[in-house]
Amino acid sequence: MEALKQKIRQDGIVLSEQVLKVDAFLNHQIDPLLMQQIGHEFARRFAGQGISKIVTIEASGIAPAVMAGLELGVPVIFARKYQSLTLKGDLYTAKVFSFTKQSESTIAISAKHLGAADHVLLIDDFLANGHAAMALIDLIGQAGASIAGLGVVIEKSFQAGRAELDRQGFRVESLARIGSLEGGRVSFID
DSSP, X not given: OHHHHHHHHHHOEEOSXXXXXXXXXXXXXXXXXXXXXXXXXXXXXXXXXXXXXXXXXXXXXXXXXXXXXXXXXXXXXXXXXXXXXXXXSSEEEEEEEETXXXXXXXXXXXXXXXXXXXXXXEEXXXXXXXXXXXXXXXXXXXXXXXXXXXXXXXXXXXXXXXXXXXHXXXXXXXXXXXXXOGGGOOEEEO
8 A cells, every 4th residue: 555655655664673763643643544544444354254253353443444444334342451440351352462552461352342253353543463353353262253364554574474464375365565674764564
C-alpha cells in the first residue's frame, strides 16, 4: 500500500535495527484518513471470506480494526490487556510478550462476544516475532471460532513472526513489509 509506505518514509523514525517508531500516525497520534484507507484495503483483501468479527489487541490495533470493521460491516472486538471491573465472568485469556515494552501481559476477551460460529479476521498494527498474533490465535481457538486470516499494517519481515504463521498455514496480508531497518533507513519488500 503505497500511501502507508510513504507515511512510514515521511514520519517513521528508526530507533534501532529492530524498532520503528510510528507514533506520528498509527499508535499515539492517529491519521484518520490513512486509517480509512487501511480499513478499505483490508476489506478489499478479505472480501467474500464470510468474516463475522474482527479481533485485535488494544490499543494500537483498534483504529485499523475499526475502519476495516466499518468497511466489512462487522463488529470489532479488542482483547484487553488488563482485567477491569467491567471485564468479568467467562473470559478467554492468553499471555503475550511485547518486544517494545519488554513485558508480558495477560489479554482477555469476554466469551459472550466470540463463539464457535464466528469466522474471524485478526488485525494488528505490527507483526514482528508473532507473539501478539499467536496470543490472538490462542483466544480464537479457545472460543472454537475459525480464522479467515491476519491483516497486518506493518510487518517487520526480518523477524520470525511471518515465517511461524506461514508454517502454521495462516493467511497473512501485510500492507507494508519492511525488509530492513539497518543504517537507520527503512527498506521495503515488494
